[in-house]
Amino acid sequence: VRIIVIGTGIVGGSFIKLLSLRTADLIRDFGIRPRLVAVADEYGAAINSQGLDQERLLATIKKKGSVCHDPKFGNPGLTGVEVIRENDAEVVVEATPTNVVNGEPGMSHIRTALTERKNVITSNKGPLALALPALLELAQYNGVHLRFSGTVGGGTPILDFAKRSLLGDQIISVQGILNGTTNYILTQMTDEGLPFDVALKEAQKAGFAEANPSMDIDGYDTAAKIVIIANWILKKRVTLKNVELRGIRNITLKEVKDAASKGKRLKLIASAEGGIQVAPKAIPIDHPLCVSGVLNAVTFTSKYAGEETIVGRGAGGMETASALLRDLLEIKNQLARINI
């Protein structure tokens, strides 16, 4: 399988590393020989139709900051869109930063790849939150796949659990904690009695929150993920603008303590039932959703199986790379079926 990777940061870099670590068992167990034909970042690309050496790519990124500095295969200044257009590949892996304003640069990468009839795997929730119904249609129109397991729950297979394990049932509603940073902040406020500002600083010091924490604490990250769940699992044609959204920026210690005095914990909960909401909610401590620290948890309520909750870490480079690899194997299976 020929692969183009766009974005070589925490997730894209981990994906390249994972391919390198697992080459032997991918060939042995799955009959798949991944060939990285092009890798691009913000400054340019490295291209070799015969396949780039993963270890060499990782060393170039570490030493020189960009794959475009590879002396033999480097192409400084080449954009992701040009790389996708000008190189043959079955799969494009898109792992550039999330942008919920206009989805760029990921939106152009994904649209170009689908239009060029290349399958897409992405961990980037920005373009999906803004235009998932249209992107799924574009993929279908061009006869290719768009997969995004890593956008919700990092390596925890939240989307796959609902899509496959609950296949045959009818999922009625979904609610969950989809953002580890806000869960960490609310846990610190509850367990350590820290005011919001101090808990946020702690989260930033521990590396769980960005210098600009708005995506997390104002609920956009959670909203993007519930939009993806609503489209993919509940078949609702919705985007970010359909979400009723309230983050945790204004939560006071008093609200946290009031919840605790009633045997509950305040959590940032995303829910999709009638409408789609993101808001702080008090959850009973004995409910399976009531997880602490940076954990994510999602409860699916289905017509026959009742409530099922899946819990796991919601982020991390290698964790998310494992979700990208899962998508790659699924696409490989789909392609093999078509070719039979």
Ligand SMILES: NC(=O)c1ccc[n+]([C@@H]2O[C@H](COP(=O)([O-])OP(=O)(O)OC[C@H]3O[C@@H](n4cnc5c(N)ncnc54)[C@H](OP(=O)(O)O)[C@@H]3O)[C@@H](O)[C@H]2O)c1
């Ligand atoms: N980190 C996680 O745990 C995690 C988990 C789940 C999902 N995600 C999502 O996965 C995506 C990647 O996350 P990350 O943590 O790997 O981010 P990151 O470390 O910031 O890496 C982003 C990469 O994208 C590249 N890039 C930026 N602008 C570009 C452009 N115009 N064209 C081509 N490449 C460009 C950057 O290149 P330069 O280095 O040259 O600037 C960098 O290699 C994000 O959408 C994120 O929300 C992350």
